[in-house]
Amino acid sequence: MIQVSSIRKERSQSPTDSVYVHNHCKNPKPLNVTGAYIVHDENDYRDSLLPDTKDIALPNHTESVNEISIDIGGSLSKVVHFAKNKEGGGRLNFYKIETSNIEKFIAYLKEIMKVHYHHDGVNEINENLTLIATGGGSYKYYEDLQKQLNCRIQKEDEMECLIIGLDFFISQIPNEIFYFDENNHTYVETEIPESESETIYPYLLVNIGSGVSMVKVTGSGPDNFIRVGGSSLGGGTLWGLLSVLTTCNDFDEMLEMASKGNNEDVDLLVGDIYGKGYNKIGLKSNHIASSMGKVFKKVFRKTGQSESASSDNRLERLQNFNQQDIARSLLYAVSNNIGQISYLQAQRYGLDKIYFAGSYIRNHYQTIRTLSYAINFWSEGSKKAYFLKHEGYLGSMGAFLKKELDNDNA
Incomplete structure (x- = not known):
């Protein structure tokens, strides 16, 4: 059985440090990440595999959310959406399915929109709901998405979404990053403390899907990759x-x-x-x-x-x-x-x-x-x-964060 060890550092919980805003669009919608954590019990680690992808809890995010994001790749389609908790705050939910089952994927999106966003696209339409789409399939299946979901669709650049998603995960989510220790055969959780955020850059992102892209990232701005x-x-x-x-x-x-x-x-x-x-x-x-x-x-x-x-x-x-x-x-x-x-x-x-x-x-x-x-x-x-731990969701997470306040009428 592979053991999991951790290197954890306390994060500041002051109000000025609790809201995440990226620099890749004019007026991005902020996300309150105070107290954010991955929802899983470490006792769930079994055999030699890490646990399946879990939700990310955002217990202090109270602003309205009217966006769902998708990343349709050559092999897999991924979705990220926010679900409110009755007791306050909510969770980021993650789901993937093979792109060959695109109709099943669209049906799943319909269900999400109906249950969490009061939108069935026919009898009930949420005018504020935006589907933010990235990946090659956002172009290939655009007409199908538009016809079947009947909501605003915002297409975003795939590479930019990957970078935004990665920056969010590595800078804001505790225990998200890990490496493999060959000597001890262990996964070691680590993170970059916010007080030393400048040490995040530069880095190389190797994104492995159907093919492989390698991206040099030198900063958090839109032209820094x-x-x-x-x-x-x-x-x-x-x-x-x-x-x-x-x-x-x-x-x-x-x-x-x-x-x-x-x-x-x-x-x-x-x-x-x-x-x-x-x-x-x-x-x-x-x-x-x-x-x-x-x-x-x-x-x-x-x-x-x-x-x-x-x-x-x-x-x-x-x-x-x-x-x-x-x-x-x-x-x-x-x-x-x-x-x-x-x-x-x-x-x-x-x-x-x-x-x-x-x-x-x-x-x-x-x-x-x-x-x-x-x-x-x-x-x-x-x-x-x-x-x-959310390695397959960089693009869809980045797309989720591309919602702009100027376009939000909630």
Whole structure:
């Protein structure tokens, strides 16, 4: 069982420090974050996984909220909305679903609007309600959203929303940030105290969805970030390959399969080549020399069968392998590649802090450990990989905070 240790620091609760306002639009609606906390019991940590995403309580936010935000990506659609508590204050609620189920997602939005915002779009219309949308799907599904929800829709830039969301989480929500301690096999919660907010910048954001975007952030203003790189080898790559090579039906099932696999049965290791480690250049015997490098030999391992005479039956070939091993190998391949490119970008721009986010991570132990190991290995221990408990909701959270007071008639 993975233990969780914490590094916590007291935050100021004075009125001047309790209201969060970003600098990315003219007149952003403030959010009272005094006493904010993630709603979960630490006893819920089980096995090697962090708990599922939980609500964020805002016990002192009393202003009216008439916005819902969504981030429709290539693989997943996410929503953030505010629900009032009878006793005062309220909670930020988070939900995600595969974008292939877009109709189900829109139906869920309808239910949220009806229950929490008194808007069914037909018989009852809340003129003040705004749906703030970001991600590629905010353009692709704009007409469907407009037709079925019948409310004001405000489209926002995806990259800007990511930065606003990340800044909010890392600066305002206690115990949101963590890293993986390889020596003790523990998740360590940490945070940046508000009194030292200048230490937040600069940093590199590595957002891993279907693909990967890497963004250098130098400050809290609208012009203080730039996309410096990325990769087409991301969550969509892993999902696509495992959809063909395994019987998995969704991404979470693939991650579960990977957690049970042994990559050494399909990956070619340094020890397989040298019979030991190549210590002169820092490679241990169990380091991966070639992802899935043993597969070729296993495909053609039948006695007396030449490569040209080998069967072309794909299913017959797959039977030579354990699906769990394939899943583990490909998870390592994609994650290691992302980790190495991330380190190189951080090194290129002199950035010490690297935040990994996006729905690819899913708070999955092997993914977190692999990305952490890659950063630690390539930086020779000088850099850490930081993660967030709401890692898949940066865009939707940023969109939520883009509501402007000028447009709010509540």
